[in-house]
Amino acid sequence: MKNKDILFLNEALKEAAKALSYKEVPIGAVIVKETKIIGRGFNKKEFLQNPTSHAEIIAIEEASQTLNSWRLTGTTLYSTVEPCIMCCGAIIQARISRIVYCIPDEKFGGVESLFSIFSNEKLNHSVKVEKIYLPRAKELLQNFFKTIRKNRYNFTNFSQEET
Amino acid sequence: MKNKDILFLNEALKEAAKALSYKEVPIGAVIVKETKIIGRGFNKKEFLQNPTSHAEIIAIEEASQTLNSWRLTGTTLYSTVEPCIMCCGAIIQARISRIVYCIPDEKFGGVESLFSIFSNEKLNHSVKVEKIYLPRAKELLQNFFKTIRKNRYNFTNFSQEET
Numbered sequence: 001m002k003n004k005d006i007l008f009l010n011e012a013l014k015e016a017a018k019a020l021s022y023k024e025v026p027i028g029a030v031i032v033k034e035t036k037i038i039g040r041g042f043n044k045k046e047f048l049q050n051p052t053s054h055a056e057i058i059a060i061e062e063a064s065q066t067l068n069s070w071r072l073t074g075t076t077l078y079s080t081v082e083p084c085i086m087c088c089g090a091i092i093q094a095r096i097s098r099i100v101y102c103i104p105d106e107k108f109g110g111v112e113s114l115f116s117i118f119s120n121e122k123l124n125h126s127v128k129v130e131k132i133y134l135p136r137a138k139e140l141l142q143n144f145f146k147t148i149r150k151n152r153y154n155f156t157n158f159s160q161e162e163t
Numbered sequence: 164m165k166n167k168d169i170l171f172l173n174e175a176l177k178e179a180a181k182a183l184s185y186k187e188v189p190i191g192a193v194i195v196k197e198t199k200i201i202g203r204g205f206n207k208k209e210f211l212q213n214p215t216s217h218a219e220i221i222a223i224e225e226a227s228q229t230l231n232s233w234r235l236t237g238t239t240l241y242s243t244v245e246p247c248i249m250c251c252g253a254i255i256q257a258r259i260s261r262i263v264y265c266i267p268d269e270k271f272g273g274v275e276s277l278f279s280i281f282s283n284e285k286l287n288h289s290v291k292v293e294k295i296y297l298p299r300a301k302e303l304l305q306n307f308f309k310t311i312r313k314n315r316y317n318f319t320n321f322s323q324e325e326t
Contacts, residue, residue, distance in 0.1 A: 051233040051257035052220055061213055070214040085280060086252025089273065093249050094214035107287065110252065114285050115278060117248060122277050124270065 005078070005100050005132055008032050012078045013136050015042040015055060022047045026140040029055040029079040031063040031072065031096070038075065039063030055079060056087035060094050072096050080137040084108035088117040091127060098128040102137035168241070168263050168295055171195050175241045176299050178205040178218060185210045189303040192218040192242040194226040194235065194259070201238070202226030218242060219250035223257050235259050243300040247271035251280040254290060261291040265300035 008030055015028025019042040031039035041058025045051060056079055064070050076098040077083075077091060083099065088110035091099060101111070110117045111129055118127045171193055178191025182205040194202035204221025208214060219242055227233050239261040240246075240254060246262065251273035254262060264274070273280045274292055281290045 045233055045256075049231055049233050050224055050227050051235070052215070052224060052253050054256075057215055061215060064213050068212055070208055070212050072214070084252055084256070085273075086249055086256055089247055089249025089252050089271075090215050092271070093208075093217075093247070108252075108255070110248075114283055115280070117278070120277055 002132070004035070005130070006134070008037070008076070008078045009080070009100060009102060009132060009134055009137075011037060011040070012055075012080050013134065013140070015040055015059075016080045016137070016140050019043045019055070020140070020144065026144050027055045027079070027081045029059040029077060031059045031075050031077050033063075033067070033072075033075045038066040052086065054084065054087055056083050057090055060090050060096075064094065070094060076100060080134075080140070081105050082109035082111050082113060085110035085115060085117065088115075092117075092123065092125050095125055096127060098130070100130045100132055102132060102134045103141075165295070167198070168293065169297070171200070171239070171241045172243070172263060172265060172295060172297055172300075174200060174203070175218075175243050176297065176303070178203055178222075179243045179300070179303050182206045182218070183303070183307065189307050190218045190242070190244045192222040192240060194222045194238050194240050196226075196230075196235075196238045201229040215249065217247065217250055219246050220253055223253050223259075227257065233257060239263060243297075243303070244268050245272035245274050245276060248273040248278060248280065251278075255280075255286065255288050258288055259290060261293070263293045263295055265295060265297045266304075 011030045012028045016026040019026045024043045027043045030037050039059040039062035041055045043055045044053040072094040079101045082105040106113050174193045175191045179189040182189045187206045190206045192204050193200050202222040202225035204218045206218045207216040235257040240259050242264040245268040269276050
């Protein structure tokens with residue numbers, strides 16, 4: 001199972017890398033039924049100016065189109081980062097059976113960071129959660145934020161020169 | 164404030180009534196900036212076979228298109244029913260400032276029923292919450308589920324006759 005999981009997490013990482021070319025925070029996701037990818041997505045929030053355009057939401061919507069059903073029971077969602085509260089809620093709404101992700105999101109994460117959404121016993125749907133750390137997921141984010149900070153620094157210097 | 168809130172909740176109720184004509188669970192939402200509605204939505208989950216097509220998500224996406232921005236700071240979201248976990252997360256992602264709703268959702272509600280998402284002190288965004296009970300919100304849901312049960316009963320009787 002772990003080899004298969006790493007294979008699909010690498011597909012999610014390919015999605016995350018695509019986000020970089022859109023200058024978006026590099027997060028990617030894929031949804032798998034049996035051994036087939038039925039939905040893919042990467043963060044497009046800034047590009048689309050749409051607050052719901054997270055990698056997981058885009059992948060869920062594509063998977064629902066593929067199956068022509070809102071029920072994604074029996075599927076696994078792979079994400080490079082811990083899903084946020086919105087995406088955890090979407091995972092429940094879509095009845096996704098299992099999720100696998102690489103690194104936590106301390107600011108918005110709904111699996112372990114801000115809430116443990118899937119541990120709520122009142123929920124009428126259960127989601128299996130697995131964490132597999134792949135360094136590439138963290139590297140992508142770290143490099144992205146390093147570039148952002150560097151550009152901001154350059155911009156600040158530039159602004160100071162201008163005024 | 165309350166008169167204005169009731170006015171906009173009634174607009175959300177108009178959206179909920181539209182959902183009925185799609186044979187959807189009747190939930191509606193509008194988003195207001197100052198005194199103008201900038202987004203409207205009603206539940207279309209079954210119609211679109213999309214698990215994310217809740218009234219609030221559709222209204223948020225429309226409001227972002229209207230403002231050409233994912234940031235909906237300073238807006239109020241009116242919903243006929245307590246937003247679910249996914250929609251609470253989307254409200255945070257969109258930086259919506261205030262929400263008003265009519266009735267709780269014991270099965271999926273993220274404001275008071277399953278979680279108190281907006282009370283989490285670790286969140287870097289705060290959302291004001293108000294509840295204004297309008298009987299019409301409950302009536303719409305009750306009538307919808309009564310019809311569903313009746314049809315199911317008729318279908319069961321029919322099936323029993325068939326076998």
